[in-house]
Amino acid sequence: MTTAKALSDSPIPRRTKVLPGRTGRLRAKAPSGPPGRRRRERGALPLLLGPSVVLIAVFVIAPACYSVYLGLTNTQLTGFAARDPQFVGLENFRNLLGSEDFLASLGRTGEFVFWSAIIGQTVLGMLAALLLRKKWLRGKGVFGTLILMPMVVPEVVASLTWASVLSSDEGGSFNRLLAVFGSGAAAPLQDHPMASVIIINVWRGIAFAMIMFQAALEDVPDELIESARMDGASALQIFRHITLPLIRGPVFLYLLLTTITTVGVFGLVYFLTQGGPGQGTELTSIYIFQHAFQYSQIGLGSAASVILLVLLTILGATYARLAKVEV
Incomplete structure (x- = not known):
């Protein structure tokens, strides 16, 4: 009786039910919103x-499913298989996984x-983003503009421009520069093709990395950095133990995005070397373009x-797990 009277006299808010907990204690159920509001939210x-x-279903899921279907057939652009494609099951996948050319292309893609x-x-x-945060750096606008310029240039224009610059002819810009220092003509696209396309792709991608890392570094508290500097920590120690852990999520998100886009690079390499020499x-x-078209x-x-999609999915899941963020 005393307990019941105490409960009846206690200031319990309206629409709040007092329910017994698992341990015998009394716990309050949080009040819920009006039923009309909940219905409107569910309807919106x-x-x-x-x-x-x-949009995702039409432009992402449907093409992926259709690619899986085509991969299970012998569909061709010309010939009898174009008019009447046959279901071949996993034969295409077995041929690819047993093909040295395809496996070698995967290896070159991984290297690239x-x-x-x-x-x-x-x-x-990351270095460019850290430099832009330095107060002693002069001409930050010019520095940032020079890095952003390659991002504005279309991929085809950039590849054709670099093909002209790295031409093996003596009139090429690179060979003209070598002639100033008394060196003979060179042919980078023929002698070192993979290194050449890697350098050009790095030149085009620095801007996107700088933008993402600069935005992430803005969330790092200056007080932590100043405190660590006053405690005698070096710039490398501050970056390793303070800055990098705080921007771990954005870094792995950038790695995921840049891996996906770099795996899909086609025009830059095709117009430079066409897969050769x-x-x-x-x-x-x-490899996909050549065999498909x-x-x-x-x-x-x-x-x-x-x-390739399966490998990218596994790699993306690994990135998300390492970052310990939900993607």
């Missing part, structure tokens, strides 16, 4: 998410992504793209 949710879901995106663009973009720069994207093997090219 499909209207807000509907357009994005439709590692040196140009993960190492080159990430490191140089020999197969020195034949990336998987060029030049050799008319749509089914085989689609199967190769599906394998």
Whole structure:
């Protein structure tokens, strides 16, 4: 009786129910909103998410599913298989995984992504972002503009321009520069094709890395850096133990984005070397283009793209797990 009277006299808010907890204690149930408001929110949710879901379904999910279907057939652009494609199951995938040319193209793609995106663009973009935060740096606007300019140039224009600069002719800009220092003519695209395309792709991608890292560095409190500096920490120690852990999420998000875009690079390499000399720069994207459109093997090219998509999905999940963020 005393407990019941105490509960009846206690100032319990309206719409609040007192329920017994698992340990015998009394716990309060949080008040919920009006039923009409909840119904309006549930009705607005499909209207807000509907357009994005439709766009993703039409332009992402449907093409991916259709690529999987084509990879299971012998579809071609010409011949009898173009009019009446047959279902061949996993034959295209078995042929690709047993093909030395395809596996070699995957290896070259991995080399290209590692040196140009993960190492080159990430490191140089981070250095550029850190320099722009320095108060002693003069001409930050000019410095930032020079880095952003390659991002504005279209991919085809950039590749044709660099093909002219690195031409093996004596009239090429690179050979003219070598002649000033008394050196003979060189042919970088023929002698060192992979290194050349890696350097050019790094040149184009530094701007995007700088923008993302600069935005991430703005969230690092200056008080932490000043405190660490007063405690005697060096610039490298501050970056390693304070700055880098605080921007870990944006860094891995950038690595995910730049890996996806670099794997899909086609025009830059194709207009520079067309996958040559020999197969020195034949990336998987060029391999897919050649077999799907030049050799008319749509089914085989689609199967190769599906394998590449699976590898990218595994790599993206690894990035998200390392970053410990939800993507």
